[in-house]
Amino acid sequence: MxxxxxxxxxxxxxxxxxxxxxxxxxxxxxxxxxxxxxxxxxxxxSIRLHETGMHEYLTVSLTPEIEVSLDHGSSCAVTDYEPLRIELFRGNAYFNIKKKQADDFRVKVGEAFIEDLGTRFSVRMRKDGNHIVSVGQGQIKVHVADGEYLISALEQANFNNFKISKHRMISANEVAPWDSQQIVP
Missing domain, CATH: 1.20.5 (Single alpha-helices involved in coiled-coils or other helix-helix interfaces)
Known part of the structure; x- marks a missing residue:
């Protein structure tokens, strides 16, 4: 013991x-x-991913006021938090904003941001990094490393992460030629 x-x-x-x-x-x-x-x-x-395959087109209502139409071979991600954030990974997207939002949303394309100012516009991503933005109605603001650029209705510009180039006037049919549902002002 x-x-x-x-x-x-x-x-x-x-x-x-x-x-x-x-x-x-x-x-x-x-x-x-x-x-x-x-x-x-x-x-x-909470992130939603929207993709289209070859020969597919997709129109998604993100909110009652915002619709996004994706061309074939396109993909984008959408956050559910306010303000709405969208990142376009590849392809073409047409944004239709029916009325001005209290909290504007931004679209990220590469390292550039497109800020909506109540409008209809399209973004076409290219593999070479030189993207195209076209405005059908209203205005958008493009933020690149070089500064901020305002693009108005029936204007188109090429952009990359650093600068804007080829800012020009276009017709209403050139805003999103692949989208048959676009509203012509």
């Missing part, structure tokens, strides 16, 4: 004072609060 050690009989009971108990309780509550807060901040974004 093991012998008792002297240290076992001399051990003291641990007594917590109210201050120590309150301190530990506050510390525990703070840890729980930080855990809930970090979970709330790190919730994943």
């Amino acid at each position: 093991p012998q008792k050690k002297d240290s076992d009989s001399n051990s003291k009971d641990i007594k917590l004072t109210w201050r120590q108990l309150l301190f530990h309780f506050v510390l525990l509550c703070l840890c729980v609060l930080l855990g809930v807060f970090s979970w709330y901040l790190s919730r994943p974004q």
Whole structure:
């Protein structure tokens, strides 16, 4: 049978004072609060991916006021958070905004951003990085590394991540020639 050690009989009971108990309780509550807060901040974004195959066309209503028509071989991602964010990965897209939104949405094409100012416009992505934006009605603002450019109705411009080029006037049929449902102003 093991012998008792002297240290076992001399051990003291641990007594917590109210201050120590309150301190530990506050510390525990703070840890729980930080855990809930970090979970709330790190919730994943809801992203919808829309794609079309060869010889397919797709029109999607993102909100009651915003429709996107995708040409064949196109894909884009849409976030569900406000303000609406759209990223075009490949192909052509035609955006039809029926009325001005309180929180404007942006379209990301490569490293450039297109900001909607209440309009109808199309974006054509090219593999060489030189994309085309055409405005059917209203205005858009294109943000590239070189600065911001305003493009108005019945205008078209080529752009890449750095600059705008070939800013020109077009006819209404050239805005989205592949989209038969486009509304001509």
